[in-house]
Amino acid sequence: MDQKTISTMEFDQIKHELGRYLVSASGKRELAALTPSADYDQIQYWLNETTDGADILRLTGGIPIPKLKNIQPQLKRLRINANLNGTELAQITKVLQTSMSVKNFFIEFKEQQKFELRVINDAVQQLITIPSVTKRLIQSIDPDGRVTDEASTKLHGIRRLITKTETEIHHQMERFTQGKNAKYLSDAIVTVRNDRYVVPVLARYRNKFGGVVHDQSASGQTLYIEPATVVEYNNRLRQAQVEEKQAILEVLAELSKLISPYQDEIKENAKILGHLDFINAKARYARDHQDSLPLLSTDNRVIIRQARHPMIDPQKVVANDIKIGDEYKAIVITGPNTGGKTITLKTFGLIQMMGQAGLFIPAQEGSTIAVFDNIYADIGDEQSLEQNLSTFSGHMENVKSILERITDRSLVLLDELGAGTDPKEGAALAMSILDYIASKDSTVVVTTHYPELKIYGYERPKTINASMEFDQETLKPTYHLLLGIPGRSNGVEIAQRLGINETIITEAKSLVSEDSQDLNQMIGELVEQRKAAREEKERLQKLLVVNQKKQDELTIKLDRFNEQRDSLLAKARNEANHEVSVAKKKADRIIHHLRQLEISQAGNVKEHELIDAQGALNALHQEDPRLKRNAVLRRAKAKHDFHVGDAVLVKSYGQQGELLSKRGKHKWEVQIGILRMEIDENDLEKISHKQLRKEERAREKVSSGIRTTQTRHTSAQLDLRGHRYEQAMSELSAFIDHALLNNLSSVTIIHGKGTGALRKGTREYLSSNPRVKSFDYAAPNNGGDGATIVNL
Template sequence: MEHWTLNPLEFNQVREMVKNRASSQLGKEKVAEVTPSPSVEEVKIRLQATSEGMDLLRLKGDVHLGGVRDIRSSIRRAKIGGLLSEADLLDVASTITAGRKSKSLIRQVEEDTAPLPILRGLTEQIESLDHLEKRIEACIDDQGVVTDQASPVLGKIRHTIGQIRQQVHQTLNQMLRSSHYLKMMQEPIITQRYDRYVIPVKQEYRTAFGGIVHDQSASGATLFIEPESVVQLNNKLREQELAEEKEIERILRQLTSEVAEEAVSLERNLSILAEVDFILAKARFAYDMKAVCPAISEDRTMRLKKARHPLIPREEVVPIDVQMNEEQQAIIITGPNTGGKTVTLKTIGLFALMVQSGFPIPAEEESIMPVFSGIYADIGDEQSIEQSLSTFSSHLTSIIRILQVIDNHSLVLFDELGAGTDPAEGAALAIAILEHVMDQGCLVVATTHYSELKLFAHSHPLAVNASVEFDVETLRPTYRLLIGVPGRSNAFAISSRLGLPAEIINEAKKHLTSEENRLEEMITALTDDHKEAAAEREKAEELREEAEQLVEDLKKQIDVWEEEKAQIREKARQEARRIIASAQREAEEVIRQLREWARARPQEMKEHQLIEAKKRLDQAVPEMKLPNKVKSHTAKAQTIEPGDEVFVHSVNQKGVIVEDLGEDEFQVRVGILKLKVHRREIEKRVSGTKNSAPTPSSSIKRSTDHVRPELDLRGKMVEEAIIEIDKYLDDSVLAGYKQVSLIHGKGTGALRSGVQEFLRKHRSVKQFRLGSHGEGGAGVTVVELR
């Protein structure tokens, strides 16, 4: 048996979908040839190539290799001395052009933006054959005609041909205009027969007209005659045309020879372009199907998030979540017919085949897949009339072949395991088969109707129940997969819903064993618990989203306040500079007047006295610095109790005291959030007093008493450090520091790089450098503030 069950899992249909997205015939062949690989390393490389193709499409839009032609037969003919036609040579040139453009396209993508190692490695191997491309394009035009410029000889021959044709037409036109010949002609036109210029003449004038008859009409009434006056001209014309054909053949043979010389390079380029087209076909499939390349696990962990079968229309498919690992080795799926059990089974197997072929899967980013040594499936009714096999026999034959080849890295899929025979014996056989497969170490997924298998999955430590949901109200399956919940038979519920009398249903229930009743009760309870948990989870998700939105709004508000603070500080600086400039101008004016006074009374004033006076004036200039200390938010000596309304300065929001935590700390509820804050960060709100919320400009002031000339960031993540640095630099500016030190340590250098990248964009940083020998060296960044 093959390692891969391709047909029952519909892998060939998916492969055809990818194939249709290839641009060239060579790319389509590559897709058609691909099969799943059992090698972890090869699968990783395949998925990496697909991921690079997806990145390229994201950065450059859809990239087509339509210029690639299948020139393999042309190359072979050239190598053995055959002659390539104009169309063959144009295909060679087109393929060279496609290779050059592909190489250029990848080079346009910056490595910092997308490394693309596989695609770069492939395209960099494409050999530039510009000389051959230009040579072909110079000799053959877009219509596939050898140009006059292909050789001087050809140009001369065609010029001669043009002159002779002109002479022939002039001679024949004179005859057409002659009244003597006009009556003899069927039509006054010039035409050709067998590459000779002729005139249509009436049959009765054959002798009078003269010349060579080349053809006649079907009725015989018209003869196509070459007049004697143009016979020699037509002969010369034919000679030149033969010379033209010979020269064209010589040119094509020369070009064919040049193709043969580059045959190895052309074949290599062709192979590379086929591989690139194959990668891009997978990327286009990913784009169209909203598919991803999953991570590859080393420990047989499988986690599919929102997995969608690619052959079911997107508007109809119901996503499923599946998880398997060493502790959850088997999934037993139960539920009604047409409820989606087989689709779930096929989705799991198909995704395994797709991943190991390097295809992306329609699922979410966090999906993880292992690499299996083989994927075996027994799916569908394979009853064979020729072999006189029943459904049960057919399934069992397939299962026996599977059991002979599986190992501990196999994925085994059973559809309706044990069906087609006596229920008791079928269930017992199904349990035995499952235990054997699990003992081999395989991951196994099975669908069944047997209640015994529900109990098996419930009691076995490595197995788990699952079911496809059925809506009793609408009597329709929802196709949702419920992990951990076995499927209910729903027979009684459906019967009641359809109107079967209650006494008949109650009588039927009496025929169930106590174990069957307990099982149904357990399933009902599990289903109810699952629905309740799903509702709670949905509610929790809504609350989490609301909390995240509130935090985001708060961050935006803080950003606005920070911007306002920066504008206020800048405005203060500008005002200070204006005042200082005004004082300096006034001082200069005083000095000027003193100098004039000194010149008027030189005996009373010396130059050094003027200098001293200027110095005193300079010292008198006011220093317009921002205050070093800003009054911090310190709560008044008020009694604060649970239930009091307060204003929380750290988030600039109103809140309510929930609990006194002791040691001047309180738990405060702000919106849906609960915060732990110190007494100094809150201010009790009293109705009718002035203890209202401060304006934004006052709420963002910080105390600068505690600001030190250095900040220790060691042990912090880059994101944490950046938040702390931003606050620290603002406080340092307020404190009047011109230079501060950021201690980040040496380590791997990641923190230092992140810190310095942030400093390059900070509004308060004039410049920065690494510390010198006495300042901490590479473990410290010294920052000069504006």
């Protein structure tokens, strides 16, 4: 890829931002070498890796890679048989340890996520783990490079001796820092001079202490003396410290020799971990910048939806659709300065480079990019204070170099083509250059001020005009790219808005040709129409999203409804067929009995009449899935065909009442005795007025003191298993009320064992109900502590 274009497009700024996500030295080296590729297969493989990284990031938070230092110098030292120090060994240990943890991570990922990655496993499988060596290193070297006590038996013994000796020295020193001798010290502390323990003694009391003077203070008032009684202990400590250093060197030599045969494996592991770190970084960058996976075109067609420049503040950037390579291979963007022409060129070029480098792009999902063999640009950004304005000759030198190298798979981006010279000559030169590029069948996007190129864009094949939208009222740019519409000049209008003398404005307008004025007016109308169409499209897209969401919700609800309907129909069919089966068996017995009578008594019953009767009974078995003629379903439907004045049973209360009026779609106002209540129709069941009057007479007898039998069926058993706690407690309360109303003396509550929540709630409720006489668990052969017998 052309290095000058890479610099012009500020691709290195993307790499710099990407580097913030890297934690390994090897990953940073890979990033430094990153450049866009022109190989379709290579780009697709890179994009697959980035997609794998994005999926892992979404599902688990990313590949667990810690900070890894550069171990190349350590491996070079091993190649010349040098011994590594503790810090160097710790860094290699971290690489080996991370190799094992990453390998285990991907094994667990495959088992737990049941998600098939695309290509990243190719790199993971190349990791070589050395468990025995890794374990030995972890045991011997701390992460900060310190050799541990467990590194060798000899070192462990020496360090125990050092600790013991230091304890004895401090014990001896306490005779001087505490008690009557402390008054001879400038400070009652123990310190170290020349690697030996000493005490700070006032110079005038030197004769009070025997021993060796190792140092004195700057003023000479304090002498640091090693007491005679401690000299031998210090000697012993010093000897142990020398032995400790030697033992450490032996451990480091042993460990260096241990890993020396695995230099190539360690080097390759570090490289693979760096590559995985790089994939991690690409995924995190894409997530934080809301980038998406681009599709690759095999024939260099570009359809980038809502392209954004990645370096512009997301709150301020204006997204544009960029399309080229199908109906047209050249775009001529015309119009005045400050409209966003240059940034549009850079956005297109930079997005192409990002995609061809295996990165996600700042655009909507489903965008398609080409695979150009090279991208060439001549862009003089007049808005950049860091760049000097290029001269005409400098631009032409750059264009000459580009024209010598382009092919039919190249992308050319030219900013202000032909500028810096006489307008007529510049326009002629620009058109000639575009014709040459067209002869090479290259893809080109060019910006210009020249009005002649508007005609060029209209007349040339595979070429389209474009412009940057301006608000016609404020004459300020909106930065929207308008494909198919040439740009208009707003110079006179802008001058008039800025307050230039009206006489000057009038004369300027008179000097502009009538054709130019008509053209500008036409362009202005097209821009307004395009703007209105775009705003309407955005409104419709938002409405489409809302409606799609509602459609999805309705589809889900419809699926659930169909499932419930099919389940209810199947249940009703089974129940109806069971009833028919029972009736059929009874009929078969009757027919058999009749046949026996006919045979034994020589009666007049005919055989064909018996067969016809049996066939009619068999026809009662319904296979219609909707069971339109099933008597069971008809009766069930009739029970829920409600009208004002109907007598109903309120199932949750076990009480009967009368429908007064409908409230909403599924609720009714019901008169229950002297009460009026709003009840959901799912809780209602239609009954006859005769049954209602019978129930009322039964209640009147009870109220007058006359004992009567129960007037409706109430089950003596309630099964709460599988119910939510609140629902179960509500059903339990209603069930006990029903049992009391029907004069039941004993009932059974089945609550199961499970977590014990239903059992505990049941017993708490029964304890609090004054109408419950007693209760206890059922017999072992009747449910045990999974059921409770209640006496009322």
